[in-house]
Amino acid sequence: MSDAVVDAGLVNYGVPVIEVDDLEVNFAGRVGMIAGLMGKKGADAKAVDGVSLTLHEGEVLALAGESGCGKTTAARAMMGLLRPDRGQIRFRGTPLQSSARGLQPYRRQVQMVFQDPTASLNPRQTIYEIVAEGLRIHKIHNGPGGESEDELVARALSRAGLRPPERFYLLYPHELSGGQRQRVVIAGALVLDPTVIVADEPVSNLDASVRGEILALLMKLRRELHISILIVTHDLGLAWTVADRVAVMYLGRIVEIGPAEEVLQRPRHPYTKALLNVVPEAGGADRPILTGEPPDPTRIPAGCRFHPRCPAVVSGRAAELGIESKCRGEDLPLLQAAPEHEAACHLVPLELAP
Amino acid sequence: MSVLSVRDLNVTYTTKGGDVPAVRGVSFDIEKGRVLGLAGESGCGKSTIAGAILRLHSPQTKIEGTVLLDGQDVLALSPGKLRAARWTGASIVFQGALHALNPVQRIGVQIAEAIRVHGMAGEREAFVRAGALVEQVGLPSRRIDDYPHELSGGQKQRVMIAMALACNPSLVIADEPTTALDVMVQAQVLQLLRSLQHDLGLAMLFITHDLSVLVEVSDDLAIMYAGRIVEEGPAERVFRSPVHPYTKALAAAFPEIGDVRFRGQPSGLGGDPPDPQLIPSGCPFHPRCAEVTEVCPTIDPELWRAGEGRTAACVHAEGAPVFEGVQR
Amino acid sequence: MTTTEPALADAPVAPPPGRLTPRKVRWLRRRRALGRFWRQYRASGMGMFGLVILTFFILMAIYSALGYGGSTNPIETLQNPTLEPPSLEFPLGTDNNGISVLSLVIKGSKTSLLVGLIASVISMVVGTLIGMAAGYRTGWADTILMFITNAFIVIPWLALAIVLAALLGQNLWIIIMIIGLTSWPGTARLVRAQVLSVKERTYVERSRALGGPGSHVVMKHILPNVMPVIFANTILTIAIAILSESALSFLGLGDPLNITWGTVIDQAFSKGAITIGAWWWLIAPSTCIVLVVLASTMIGFAFDEIVNPRIRER
Numbered sequence: 001m002s003d004a005v006v007d008a009g010l011v012n013y014g015v016p017v018i019e020v021d022d023l024e025v026n027f028a029g030r031v032g033m034i035a036g037l038m039g040k041k042g043a044d045a046k047a048v049d050g051v052s053l054t055l056h057e058g059e060v061l062a063l064a065g066e067s068g069c070g071k072t073t074a075a076r077a078m079m080g081l082l083r084p085d086r087g088q089i090r091f092r093g094t095p096l097q098s099s100a101r102g103l104q105p106y107r108r109q110v111q112m113v114f115q116d117p118t119a120s121l122n123p124r125q126t127i128y129e130i131v132a133e134g135l136r137i138h139k140i141h142n143g144p145g146g147e148s149e150d151e152l153v154a155r156a157l158s159r160a161g162l163r164p165p166e167r168f169y170l171l172y173p174h175e176l177s178g179g180q181r182q183r184v185v186i187a188g189a190l191v192l193d194p195t196v197i198v199a200d201e202p203v204s205n206l207d208a209s210v211r212g213e214i215l216a217l218l219m220k221l222r223r224e225l226h227i228s229i230l231i232v233t234h235d236l237g238l239a240w241t242v243a244d245r246v247a248v249m250y251l252g253r254i255v256e257i258g259p260a261e262e263v264l265q266r267p268r269h270p271y272t273k274a275l276l277n278v279v280p281e282a283g284g285a286d287r288p289i290l291t292g293e294p295p296d297p298t299r300i301p302a303g304c305r306f307h308p309r310c311p312a313v314v315s316g317r318a319a320e321l322g323i324e325s326k327c328r329g330e331d332l333p334l335l336q337a338a339p340e341h342e343a344a345c346h347l348v349p350l351e352l353a354p
Numbered sequence: 355m356s357v358l359s360v361r362d363l364n365v366t367y368t369t370k371g372g373d374v375p376a377v378r379g380v381s382f383d384i385e386k387g388r389v390l391g392l393a394g395e396s397g398c399g400k401s402t403i404a405g406a407i408l409r410l411h412s413p414q415t416k417i418e419g420t421v422l423l424d425g426q427d428v429l430a431l432s433p434g435k436l437r438a439a440r441w442t443g444a445s446i447v448f449q450g451a452l453h454a455l456n457p458v459q460r461i462g463v464q465i466a467e468a469i470r471v472h473g474m475a476g477e478r479e480a481f482v483r484a485g486a487l488v489e490q491v492g493l494p495s496r497r498i499d500d501y502p503h504e505l506s507g508g509q510k511q512r513v514m515i516a517m518a519l520a521c522n523p524s525l526v527i528a529d530e531p532t533t534a535l536d537v538m539v540q541a542q543v544l545q546l547l548r549s550l551q552h553d554l555g556l557a558m559l560f561i562t563h564d565l566s567v568l569v570e571v572s573d574d575l576a577i578m579y580a581g582r583i584v585e586e587g588p589a590e591r592v593f594r595s596p597v598h599p600y601t602k603a604l605a606a607a608f609p610e611i612g613d614v615r616f617r618g619q620p621s622g623l624g625g626d627p628p629d630p631q632l633i634p635s636g637c638p639f640h641p642r643c644a645e646v647t648e649v650c651p652t653i654d655p656e657l658w659r660a661g662e663g664r665t666a667a668c669v670h671a672e673g674a675p676v677f678e679g680v681q682r
Numbered sequence: 683m684t685t686t687e688p689a690l691a692d693a694p695v696a697p698p699p700g701r702l703t704p705r706k707v708r709w710l711r712r713r714r715a716l717g718r719f720w721r722q723y724r725a726s727g728m729g730m731f732g733l734v735i736l737t738f739f740i741l742m743a744i745y746s747a748l749g750y751g752g753s754t755n756p757i758e759t760l761q762n763p764t765l766e767p768p769s770l771e772f773p774l775g776t777d778n779n780g781i782s783v784l785s786l787v788i789k790g791s792k793t794s795l796l797v798g799l800i801a802s803v804i805s806m807v808v809g810t811l812i813g814m815a816a817g818y819r820t821g822w823a824d825t826i827l828m829f830i831t832n833a834f835i836v837i838p839w840l841a842l843a844i845v846l847a848a849l850l851g852q853n854l855w856i857i858i859m860i861i862g863l864t865s866w867p868g869t870a871r872l873v874r875a876q877v878l879s880v881k882e883r884t885y886v887e888r889s890r891a892l893g894g895p896g897s898h899v900v901m902k903h904i905l906p907n908v909m910p911v912i913f914a915n916t917i918l919t920i921a922i923a924i925l926s927e928s929a930l931s932f933l934g935l936g937d938p939l940n941i942t943w944g945t946v947i948d949q950a951f952s953k954g955a956i957t958i959g960a961w962w963w964l965i966a967p968s969t970c971i972v973l974v975v976l977a978s979t980m981i982g983f984a985f986d987e988i989v990n991p992r993i994r995e996r
Contacts, residue, residue: 066536066537066538067536079891081887081890081891100895100896101895103893104893107891107892107893108893111891111892112888112891114884114887114888115884116884119883119884119885120884120885120888121885122885122902122903122906122907124715124906124907125711126707126711128707129707129708129711133889133892133894133902134892134893137889137892137893137894137895137898138893169707170707170710170711170714177626178626179626180626185888188888188892192892207395207396207563207626207627208395208563208564208565208604208607208608209395209600209603209604209607209622209623209627210622210623210626211607211620211622212603212606212607212620212621212622212623213620213622213623213624214622215620215622216620216621216622219618219620234536234537236611237566237608237609237610237611237616240609240611240612240616240617241609241616241617241618241619241620242618242620260617261617264611264612265611265612274538275537275538276611278537278538278540278541279537279566279611280541280544280564280566280567280569280570281566281569281570281610289538289541289542289545290538291542294536294538294539
């Protein structure tokens with residue numbers, strides 16, 4: 001997908017690459033040993049509570065939300081690092097296997113970039129070995145064109161912007177800067193020629209002025225190597241910069257999804273609107289801020305899970321419109337708000353702004 | 355008279371690996387009721403300044419210059435007077451409230467400690483005052499009986515703010531107070547800080563790497579790089595029309611949602627912030643500068659006039675002397 | 683502000699001449715790591731001091747193993763004066779059979795150090811295996827293994843050692859076994875704690891995300907990051923093993939056919955060295971034990987300082 005197409009506002013989605021159907025991941029509640037033996041159970045935390053989405057070929061999809069909303073858990077489940085309690089994940093139509101061996105071919109195609117570049121690299125390994133690890137795990141001794149292992153490593157490092165690659169072979173992670181370390185992680189992903197990269201907060205641990213370079217690299221990978229990218233982030237500004245589509249998560253569910261221009265400029269879910277309101281900006285206008293703390297995944301509210309904090313309910317507007325009982329009692333899926341733009345809010349059928 | 359007046363501050367850490375000049379000649383003023391935002395990335399020296407104002411660094415650290423707090427030079431105070439000045443003259447809201455609170459003491463005790471150490475009240479009264487402070491930051495006063503682990507991140511940060519206000523300081527230094535918080539909680543804490551600062555007429559030094567937060571809360575903005583201030587001026591003007599190339603790069607990292615100029619155009623700086631022990635010659639930013647000229651590696655820029663009430667340490671500033679090879 | 687980079691398709695593939703093969707990279711890395719470690723170790727005065735002392739005793743043991751050191755056969759020393767205080771001819775004096783105490787010490791060094799080394803290797807291997815299994819595979823395996831480990835810790839080792847020695851006889855190898863099998867729990871707990879901490883690190887998760895099977899993750903990531911801690915601990919275990927052997931020998935449970943520092947002390951005591959006033963007979967072997975334990979502890983500390991960044995002063 002060329003940037004020109006994106007810029008024109010026409011999003012022509014390619015073939016679905018990863019499809020997630022009704023994903024559910026629970027973390028068991030913990031109780032002390034004695035209480036456990038007596039039959040007491042802790043409350044389960046529903047980290048991911050019914051998430052469905054599709055990542056298309058050549059697309060950059062941002063999975064956004066605050067901490068505890070389940071976006072990182074969903075990403076890990078999509079990587080096969082967590083076993084879902086319910087739901088299905090399909091790669092090019094084929095469901096994911098559950099065994100470690102069955103997942104191996106999938107792991108070649110879908111790579112992950114983690115939040116902390118320093119922690120992602122084994123401090124005892126040289127850069128060369130770190131990048132070559134993927135090749136060795138999958139026992140790839142030669143590239144498709146007959147390249148040797150060190151040639152493949154060199155190419156991956158170059159693609160990630162570390163040039164000349166030989167200069168980095170014998171260096172250790174602590175001898176590199178934060179931005180360079182993240183490039184090494186990306187190189188380690190690229191060496192396997194993946195189809196998808198899942199990036200979990202790829203730049204939040206980096207200095208602000210360096211973030212742009214890494215983001216530009218990801219966009220370049222999408223443009224030139226046609227890699228699809230799923231970015232997990234809490235930063236809507238980042239989503240505005242790089243994402244084609246944005247999915248906003250709250251308490252384990254996607255509450256709004258659509259093209260970035262739509263979701264970030266014409267949000268249809270009150271939570272998205274609240275998130276956009278609190279992005280700091282010049283002038284410091286007095287604007288409504290949600291009260292209370294981020295919610296608890298062990299006690300998900302009945303009805304619309306956002307209703308206890310929803311400005312529409314709290315201000316009485318929902319009552320005026322006669323939908324308050326629905327907000328409190330009726331859980332709802334994503335509803336069509338505009339072409340390609342969905343939001344899980346009872347205001348949507350009334351076609352009102354949140 | 356300014357509440358805080360810093361002149362030619364130099365802070366050098368002494369380590370096994372040699373001297374580390376963290377702050378190299380920084381000067382600024384903060385008037386009563388004004389907020390100065392100090393922005394910069396890792397290694398620029400901004401957190402070091404916070405420690406220097408209250409002389410919290412270890413005795414081996416070399417500090418030179420003057421730091422006038424309410425007219426008194428903090429760096430020249432005797433230990434007794436220094437202790438008296440700490441918290442009553444200026445207090446700090448630390449970064450990462452996680453480790454700044456004693457986990458085995460109740461909140462109320464910790465707040466009251468500050469009050470009692472300065473002999474401002476007896477035990478009973480100190481607790482009453484602690485309860486009032488806690489209310490002032492938006493928590494019910496009964497929370498003073500809680501332990502830190504019973505509070506959420508945002509609530510702990512509020513307690514830190516209450517502690518900072520305990521002795522009625524003239525200056526509050528906020529060192530990355532919202533960095534570890536979620537955006538929603540961050541907005542709440544920022545709103546609280548702004549209203550308290552306004553109501554109490556406090557002077558505030560707000561230190562963070564997040565430029566967008568600074569633009570929202572500060573009146574004036576100072577950008578730091580490699581131990582020096584490289585640009586200074588009214589917050590919104592510096593952010594919207596930066597003069598120094600580093601400020602331009604930093605501002606570009608905080609896009610405005612809805613502005614199509616940012617859409618699909620992530621921009622960043624190559625290279626890394628310099629190691630304080632290996633600062634490049636001339637202008638420390640020149641290796642990474644997009645507007646570098648031939649004279650940049652050779653001259654040491656000062657804060658020259660860059661507009662009304664603004665300065666920038668760059669050859670491109672309008673008040674900079676004319677150099678050969680620099681077009682303006 | 684972004685620099686213009688070449689298109690990805692043009693990325694260079696062929697490296698310049700003098701290329702580094704994977705094996706070369708591994709070699710160079712190991713050499714560099716060793717060099718760096720040695721430089722750091724050299725900086726520690728305590729570590730160097732301990733190393734010098736330990737090397738001295740190791741050389742002594744080798745000397746004895748090669749057959750030197752003088753005779754410890756009472757028949758051969760019939761002509762020697764008995765219970766002589768230290769003199770030029772007998773630098774550490776003689777015992778009740780006229781055997782030079784110096785010869786006893788030299789001969790004893792070989793067996794004492796050997797016992798210490800082998801017992802501690804057993805302890806390290808068993809402790810590491812169990813600790814890694816418990817730490818990596820949580821759940822039932824962990825619970826059972828930890829139960830066994832804790833049970834072993836609780837048992838007073840001296841009582842156990844006495845019972846085993848009584849049952850199985852007083853043989854050097856039995857002693858080694860006993861010491862090794864009663865000191866592994868400490869290592870196991872240490873290893874388990876380290877594995878639990880390393881397991882959560884992001885680079886381990888990255889390895890799994892790359893598709894690394896459990897064996898790969900353990901061998902390539904967990905073990906190398908656990909080994910330094912194990913080594914630091916093993917040095918200390920050697921010291922403890924030597925002490926334990928001495929204690930057992932002193933109690934009369936040692937192997938009577940072998941000479942160790944412990945058996946020398948035992949002999950000295952039972953032949954009434956204290957009453958006679960033959961202080962040299964006791965002091966010499968005891969000092970050796972103390973010096974070796976001290977040296978091991980110092981080396982262990984120096985190791986720990988390098989390996990554990992938190993201990994390093996700022």
